[in-house]
Amino acid sequence: MQHQxxxxxxxxxxxxxxxxxxxxxxxxxxxxxxxxTQEKNPLPSKETIEQEKQAGSS
Incomplete structure (x- = not known):
């Protein structure tokens, strides 16, 4: 392979x-x-993430 x-x-x-x-x-x-200053798109809490994981797997 030749480099230019x-x-x-x-x-x-x-x-x-x-x-x-x-x-x-x-x-x-x-x-x-x-x-x-207000956070416009806050990250979800650990509890929310776990709830969504459980809802998605069922």
Missing amino acids: RFLLPQPTANMSDKPNLEEVTSFDKTKLKKTE
């Missing part, structure tokens, strides 16, 4: 390659609102 080699273009250093961190460093965290 591909030449990838070498990246050039442009201004667009360097991210502008100005917005990040000057961001004011105090303006953020506090939110309550």
Whole structure:
């Protein structure tokens, strides 16, 4: 089996390659609102899994 080699273009250093961190460093965290995180798709408990196994095997 023969391997093929591909030449990838070498990246050039442009201004667009360097991210502008100005917005990040000057961001004011105090303006953020506090939110309550809720699990949208919680995992089933061990009891639920066992019940479904027993229901599926009968």
